Amino acid sequence: MYSALPARSVAVILGTRPELVKLAPVVHRLGDATRLIHTGQHWDDAMSGRFLAELGLPRPEVLSSIGGTPRAVQIGRSLEQLDALFADDRPAAVVVQGDTNATLAGALAANARSVPLVHVEAGLRSHDPAMPEEHNRILVDAVSDVLCAATPDNRANLLAEGIPADRISVTGNTVVEAVRRHLPGDGRRTALLARHGLVHDRYVLATVHRPENTDGTATLRTVLTELAALATAEVPVLLPLHPRTRARIEAERLGGLLAGIRVLEPLGYGDFLALARHAALLVSDSGGIQEECTVLGRPLIVVRRSTERPESMADFADLVTPGPELGRLARLRLAEGDRGLRRLAALPSPYGDGLAAERIARLVATAAGAAGAAAGQALAS
Structure with a gap:
């Protein structure tokens, strides 16, 4: 045409x-x-x-x-x-x-x-x-x-x-087409999880990069502290570290807060989708992940003061500013377990066909x- x-x-x-x-x-x-x-x-x-x-x-x-x-x-x-x-x-x-x-x-x-x-x-x-x-x-x-x-x-x-x-x-x-096209197949996803020592639906995947969460020392400290507090031996927290965020952590000498978090290098798009597809919970300040989670059928905690994607908030995501509420909402989503994941997987994405x-x-x-x-x-x- x-x-x-x-x-x-x-x-x-x-x-x-x-x-x-x-x-x-x-x-x-x-x-x-x-x-x-x-x-x-x-x-x-x-x-x-x-x-x-x-x-x-x-x-x-x-x-x-x-x-x-x-x-x-x-x-x-x-x-x-x-x-x-x-x-x-x-x-x-x-x-x-x-x-x-x-x-x-x-x-x-x-x-x-x-x-x-x-x-x-x-x-x-x-x-x-x-x-x-x-x-x-x-x-x-x-x-x-x-x-x-x-x-x-x-x-x-x-x-x-x-x-x-x-x-x-x-x-x-x-985003619907992008996720469907670039999400790796079952075999590659299983191999990726095995390489990282992960169990399907038993880990948290987080990303943090927006200035509102990284430019202020107190806010960045709070986000990292809340993420680390979510981590357990059974449900680890993975954090692919954006170069900008890494630089801020080093500049503010906050590296000790990463001790309880599994820090990863930045991921390619397919690898990120593969890990997101089997995460028990996503935590992020990204706009794109607010859409991608609806295609992947995964729950998301959005760490921001506002969102331009209210469609995701109806079922898939919760909006929260950094602080104890982040941990509380994250634990509520994790407590829904397999039942919650099955519910989201059955819902259509609000972002189209x-x-x-x-x-x-x-x-x-x-x-x-x-x-x-x-x-x-x-x-x-």
């Missing part, structure tokens, strides 16, 4: 590993029409390179001097470089996903050049003005031509803000085709 799109005519802009995961199904649908551009927000060969290979994505164009800089610098430098790229080789459409600095820079670059903009995962709202991501997603939605809302609630958020209904489509979330990428790719092709036709008419006149 997308063979009519010229090669490399659709600029897909991303800057973080979660965006790689979420946009991979769309890139696979668009095929040779994709021009993948990485802003470098989370770029390193060891991590991002591994994700590209694992997700079957082409090597992207990578912008320079972005990673590790303040938010305003990331957005400004990305916007400047993207504008130069678009001036030299104008895309037929631009696709961005979510709410990162790369997303906002890509949206502004498309808008500045009057290129049709498709926003994947539009309409999420935490209603928390302290979150930089909330500002990013609101601004991107405001300038987007095609808004791909993952859920009806996301669509309702957009309508409430005055976005015209004809610009919004409920597509589902590509696994066909989101096909719907999004069709919308991208329509937007690009319409822009091309309009340009042709302008030239003819």
Whole structure:
């Protein structure tokens, strides 16, 4: 269906590993029409390179001097470089996903050049003005031509803000496809658990990386203390340590709090999904894991002050700020045992039927085709 799109005519802009995961199904649908551009927000060969290979994505164009800089610098430098790229080789459409600095820079670059903009995962709202991501997603939605809302609630958020209904489509979330495609088979999962000395449904898997949990010494200390207190000989706590979190732990001399936790190196996407699939409980501040847990059928404690994914909270997840409530809610979920896991496994994900990428790719092709036709008419006149 997308063979009519010229090669490399659709600029897909991303800057973080979660965006790689979420946009991979769309890139696979668009095929040779994709021009993948990485802003470098989370770029390193060891991590991002591994994700590209694992997700079957082409090597992207990578912008320079972005990673590790303040938010305003990331957005400004990305916007400047993207504008130069678009001036030299104008895309037929631009696709961005979510709410990162790369997303906002890509949206502004498309808008500045009057290129049709498709926003994947539009309409999420935490209603928390302290979150930089909330500002990013609101601004991107405001300038987007095609808004791909993952859920009806996301669509309702957009309508409430005055976005015209004809610009919004409920597509589902590509996370469903990503999890189904990259979750390893039974044999590989069993081998991975054996390698780590783990028993199915008898361990906790945690991730911590957001600034609200790592930048303050007291908060980071509390999170690590609560995680360590959950660990027992029968139910260990695993913590794949994000480089940013590791650096903060070392800088604040909190390494002793890791003594009761099994610290792992960062995991590839498939290995993470394999461990998450058989965890008795997930504990995380990640946005993506709030969606992935609903596909995997696992309970989750969300360690954040707010969430833009209330759909997960209905059955799969509990929202909690760092403190004793974290441990209390975690123990309640663990106490549900196999009965609780069976209940969640029987529930459908609120994020769609696994066909989101096909719907999004069709919308991208329509937007690009319409822009091309309009340009042709302008030239003819």
